[in-house]
Amino acid sequence: MSTENEGNEGNAAETAPSVPPVPADAPQAHPEDAPPAASHPDETVTRQQPVAQAPEQQPAPAPSAPEQHPAPVPSAPEKQPAPAVPSAPDPATAQTAAYPTNPQYAPPPPPQSAADAGWPPPPPAVPAYAQGAHGSGGGPVWGPPGGTHTPEAPRKRGAGGLVAAVVVAALVAGGIGGALGYWAADRNDDAGSTTVSASANPQDLKRDPGTVAGVAAKALPSVVTIEAQGGDGEGGTGTGFVYDKEGHILTNNHVVASAADSGQLTATFSNGKKYDAEVVGRAQGYDVAVIKLKNPPQSLTPLPLGNSEQVAVGDSTIAIGAPFGLSNTVTTGIISAKNRPVASGDGSGGSNSYMSALQTDASINPGNSGGPLLSSGGAVIGINSAIQSSGSSGQSQAGSIGLGFAIPINQAKTVAQQLIKTGQPVYPVIGATVTMDEQSGGAVIADQGTGGTEAVTKDGPAAKAGLRAGDVITKFNDTPVDSGPTLIGEIWTHKPGDRVTLTYERDGKTATAEVTLGERKGDS
Numbered sequence: 267m268s269t270e271n272e273g274n275e276g277n278a279a280e281t282a283p284s285v286p287p288v289p290a291d292a293p294q295a296h297p298e299d300a301p302p303a304a305s306h307p308d309e310t311v312t313r314q315q316p317v318a319q320a321p322e323q324q325p326a327p328a329p330s331a332p333e334q335h336p337a338p339v340p341s342a343p344e345k346q347p348a349p350a351v352p353s354a355p356d357p358a359t360a361q362t363a364a365y366p367t368n369p370q371y372a373p374p375p376p377p378q379s380a381a382d383a384g385w386p387p388p389p390p391a392v393p394a395y396a397q398g399a400h401g402s403g404g405g406p407v408w409g410p411p412g413g414t415h416t417p418e419a420p421r422k423r424g425a426g427g428l429v430a431a432v433v434v435a436a437l438v439a440g441g442i443g444g445a446l447g448y449w450a451a452d453r454n455d456d457a458g459s460t461t462v463s464a465s466a467n468p469q470d471l472k473r474d475p476g477t478v479a480g481v482a483a484k485a486l487p488s489v490v491t492i493e494a495q496g497g498d499g500e501g502g503t504g505t506g507f508v509y510d511k512e513g514h515i516l517t518n519n520h521v522v523a524s525a526a527d528s529g530q531l532t533a534t535f536s537n538g539k540k541y542d543a544e545v546v547g548r549a550q551g552y553d554v555a556v557i558k559l560k561n562p563p564q565s566l567t568p569l570p571l572g573n574s575e576q577v578a579v580g581d582s583t584i585a586i587g588a589p590f591g592l593s594n595t596v597t598t599g600i601i602s603a604k605n606r607p608v609a610s611g612d613g614s615g616g617s618n619s620y621m622s623a624l625q626t627d628a629s630i631n632p633g634n635s636g637g638p639l640l641s642s643g644g645a646v647i648g649i650n651s652a653i654q655s656s657g658s659s660g661q662s663q664a665g666s667i668g669l670g671f672a673i674p675i676n677q678a679k680t681v682a683q684q685l686i687k688t689g690q691p692v693y694p695v696i697g698a699t700v701t702m703d704e705q706s707g708g709a710v711i712a713d714q715g716t717g718g719t720e721a722v723t724k725d726g727p728a729a730k731a732g733l734r735a736g737d738v739i740t741k742f743n744d745t746p747v748d749s750g751p752t753l754i755g756e757i758w759t760h761k762p763g764d765r766v767t768l769t770y771e772r773d774g775k776t777a778t779a780e781v782t783l784g785e786r787k788g789d790s
Contacts, residue, residue, distance in 0.1 A: 505637030513562030517636030547685030553619035572645030574674035587637030599628030630670030648672030697726020709753035741769035
């Protein structure tokens, strides 16, 4: 395990053409050029009666009207021969004629005023919502019109530029969808925008307390980015969070170790305000430290502490920190395992720290160390401390691979209280030295202790329980033990004076022993 310091107008197509009847004062045209009869027979007969009019009242002929030879002197209407008036058609025949089988799409007549036309304009070929801002009709929305088209009018330069812009964006964004988007934009240059604006109601922008955004918004003001600068110029960036209203900040030991003896510590809040800080106490074995703001603000809000014993695998998690110096970063995941034995180092060659950790797949990287691991309700359930990295030994800082480890908050809280009270940690012990070999199938009591001392302390807890050198401890209460680091991590989840049951093997036989945990003060 490695610890991180971590969018033209077209011609509207009609399914069944419906052209307005010829007005009484309209110029005569060849029958083949006349528009189809109206759908009502009585209207057809009435509108087909020729009425002569004075030349000055005749409008300019339509492009398809027959050649006219007006007399130099206006003549009476009866002097103008009129074509034979066909007999009134049978209603059924007129009805059929109103809807020809093969509709012909003749060029549109010249513009007429409403008074000249004597006929309301036909309904639009497409729904009103497909029209432009000024009511001009565009082509069909979902497909090109059938039949023969009249050439489209030249496109305006301004509109063409807009279409070009829409084309580029649509094609880049969505392939086939982009092509369809371009056709629609090309057919509706003058149409209004089809975008939909989100509600501007401030209530719609609020995040519920139980959402990730809601939890993050509430927690971020209580999380700080810690910068530690040692006297030798070395240092790093980590994270911490407000522990109490007196200005105490809870973090990892390896975050502040470089500035513990001589150096400078600063804590920067999410609002950008920075405060000087000092180390109150640190526990190297637990990898926990407490610092205090020198001039804390009056509005400090401690983060609520949860109960790490009640955490279950699969529970949602939210991690806040400054990965690679990027302050106020929020990531999410779940608890992927509990009671994971982890031995981590700060890379300085000092003593390792041991924990029975909460494992999470929330993205944790160097700089997240010391930051809070929150439950979905916003309570702190752990302190992010270490990551499993796939980086090679030549890489000093590797990224997350989805295996992060946090110190359970129940343990960290106990340590923090000790550090605030006395400035030094208190460790529970069994009074025996075990090997750190992880391939031994258990925690093996060594033959010799540190510095040549006895492996089993005389009159210590282990000695009183009858344990001796060479015994292999395989269980701590009901938790399997596979190595020395695992045993130490389990011991340190308890307090001095707690009674525990150790299962061990000696000479191929299994036995148990009741042990009352002793204590050791300080890091030694």
